[in-house]
Amino acid sequence: MTRLPPHPAKDGKVLDANVHLLDRLVVDRNDEPVSVVSDLELESEDGGRPRIANLVLGSAIVSRFLGGHPPKHHLDRMAWRKVAALDTVVHLRVDRSELDVIWFERWLRRHVIGRIPGGRRDPE
Amino acid sequence: MKKYLAVALGILTAIGGFVDIGDLVTNAVVGARFGLSLAWVVVVGVIGIVLYAYMAGKVVALSGRATFEIIRERLGARAALMNLGASFLMTLLTLTAEIGGIALTLQLLTGIVPLAWIVVATLAVWLVIWLVKFTWMENAAGLLGLTLIVFVVSFFVLGPDWGDTVDQITQQYPHPGEHPLTYWFYVVALFGAAMTPYEVFFFSSGAVEERWGRQDLMLARLNVGIGFPLGGLLSLGIAGSAFLVWSPEKVDVSSLSQVVLPVGEALGTIGLALVLIGVLAATMGAALETALSCGYTLAQYAGWPWGKWHRPAKAPQFHVTIIVCLLIACGVLATGVDPIMVTEFSVVFSAVALPLTYAPILVVANDPEYVGEETNGPVLNALALVYLVIIVVAAVAAIPLMVLTGLGS
Numbered sequence: 001m002t003r004l005p006p007h008p009a010k011d012g013k014v015l016d017a018n019v020h021l022l023d024r025l026v027v028d029r030n031d032e033p034v035s036v037v038s039d040l041e042l043e044s045e046d047g048g049r050p051r052i053a054n055l056v057l058g059s060a061i062v063s064r065f066l067g068g069h070p071p072k073h074h075l076d077r078m079a080w081r082k083v084a085a086l087d088t089v090v091h092l093r094v095d096r097s098e099l100d101v102i103w104f105e106r107w108l109r110r111h112v113i114g115r116i117p118g119g120r121r122d123p124e
Numbered sequence: 125m126k127k128y129l130a131v132a133l134g135i136l137t138a139i140g141g142f143v144d145i146g147d148l149v150t151n152a153v154v155g156a157r158f159g160l161s162l163a164w165v166v167v168v169g170v171i172g173i174v175l176y177a178y179m180a181g182k183v184v185a186l187s188g189r190a191t192f193e194i195i196r197e198r199l200g201a202r203a204a205l206m207n208l209g210a211s212f213l214m215t216l217l218t219l220t221a222e223i224g225g226i227a228l229t230l231q232l233l234t235g236i237v238p239l240a241w242i243v244v245a246t247l248a249v250w251l252v253i254w255l256v257k258f259t260w261m262e263n264a265a266g267l268l269g270l271t272l273i274v275f276v277v278s279f280f281v282l283g284p285d286w287g288d289t290v291d292q293i294t295q296q297y298p299h300p301g302e303h304p305l306t307y308w309f310y311v312v313a314l315f316g317a318a319m320t321p322y323e324v325f326f327f328s329s330g331a332v333e334e335r336w337g338r339q340d341l342m343l344a345r346l347n348v349g350i351g352f353p354l355g356g357l358l359s360l361g362i363a364g365s366a367f368l369v370w371s372p373e374k375v376d377v378s379s380l381s382q383v384v385l386p387v388g389e390a391l392g393t394i395g396l397a398l399v400l401i402g403v404l405a406a407t408m409g410a411a412l413e414t415a416l417s418c419g420y421t422l423a424q425y426a427g428w429p430w431g432k433w434h435r436p437a438k439a440p441q442f443h444v445t446i447i448v449c450l451l452i453a454c455g456v457l458a459t460g461v462d463p464i465m466v467t468e469f470s471v472v473f474s475a476v477a478l479p480l481t482y483a484p485i486l487v488v489a490n491d492p493e494y495v496g497e498e499t500n501g502p503v504l505n506a507l508a509l510v511y512l513v514i515i516v517v518a519a520v521a522a523i524p525l526m527v528l529t530g531l532g533s
Binding site: 058 | 187189193196197200201202204205254255256257258260425426427428429430432433435436437440441443444493494
């Protein structure tokens with residue numbers, strides 16, 4: 001797990017989780033969109049400074065609106081160590097095809113869009 | 125030729141804002157009832173949309189980020205969801221109206237009842253989105269839509285009394301038989317139409333589709349500087365020619381045939397053929413713009429892959445959204461509702477959608493994280509702030525004016 005610089009940082013960038021992480025687009029290593037940061041999971045060792053353990057992606061936004069704690073295995077989590085870089089979007093080190101968060105996209109591709117003639121052809 | 129086609133995005137975007145089916149009729153109604161005394165609103169609207177579409181285009185060129193992505197980033201999930209709800213419904217209602225508009229135009233051309241054409245129009249819009257490249261789509265719809273310039277030609281051919289025209293534009297003389305609130309209802313309606321949010325959604329997403337980069341800042345300026353003023357000119361031409369033909373006869377314009385008839389009177393059968401081609405291209409263009417905008421906004425809010433540069437299978441949610449929207453539009457029209465009335469009701473949503481769309485654009489256009497050193501200058505910021513105030517006032521006034529005047533009747 002990558003250690004974030006202690007705050008206030010002497011060098012590097014200070015991030016505001018609310019401004020720079022929440023609701024930011026998450027892209028894979030080819031800059032293809034994966035999802036949006038819906039929430040963050042923090043952890044702290046022995047009562048020390050909290051650190052980001054996971055980004056929570058996708059549908060977790062519902063519990064941010066309505067409150068409550070969805071069971072953890074329902075959440076689409078992304079370990080913080082898979083984050084490669086941050087600018088206006090969150091860049092991951094992984095390829096989106098390895099991720100479960102896009103299951104609905106896969107399902108629609110297989111059962112709906114891929115079955116309509118021309119769905120797998122480039123536009124001309 | 126390619127150089128001239130580079131502004132097709134701006135032209136197609138402007139068609140959706142100034143001469144879509146709702147605007148075609150509204151402009152003619154305003155012309156017949158108020159002459160050119162609301163021309164100033166069109167000018168104010170053109171300047172507003174030029175400023176904000178330029179900022180949205182600049183953000184794309186420098187950061188690659190489309191407008192609804194930055195709306196969610198800046199407003200947070202909740203307020204952005206409110207905006208998404210309002211903007212999406214507004215765009216979907218407009219899409220419904222445009223498909224109805226295509227059907228009405230085909231009815232004028234063929235004499236066959238519009239109900240049969242609704243299915244044809246829906247299929248045609250879907251096929252273009254499904255199969256045709258973005259650049260082809262924007263060039264064809266944008267250029268053919270420019271045929272509407274025959275309205276401007278007709279205005280000159282019909283020969284207005286120039287002294288009277290100048291008086292109308294400058295003096296705002298009272299309109300006998302019109303309640304002052306009705307005048308202000310149309311002020312807000314015309315301004316709201318010029319600034320409809322789906323224009324910036326479509327313009328910014330189109331810029332991403334065309335892969336704008338840092339070198340395209342000039343292209344952004346050209347697109348907004350040519351596209352929107354042209355759209356404004358077309359809408360003035362419609363109002364002007366409607367005034368010359370319908371105002372002396374005290375006719376209340378309410379149908380598409382009354383909108384196009386002044387061109388027939390001025391330019392004969394050829395003019396009528398050209399104007400019908402123009403109306404067909406404009407409603408088709410606006411249908412494409414709104415259908416795509418439904419997909420763009422939802423996909424950008426949710427972080428799904430989107431865009432016509434992908435094959436449909438690579439952006440499945442985006443295409444499913446568009447298909448569902450087209451089916452809803454088709455279903456609503458099948459009930460026999462008047463498509464032109466549908467656009468009037470979309471104004472209800474502008475109170476939420478307009479401020480929550482334009483404020484984040486202004487904020488991000490000043491954020492070095494997105495635009496580097498190209499942040500707005502003080503003049504652009506001052507103008508944009510003034511417009512933000514106008515937008516809020518107009519958006520808040522829209523609903524009470526709509527109720528008090530009974531939709532301007």
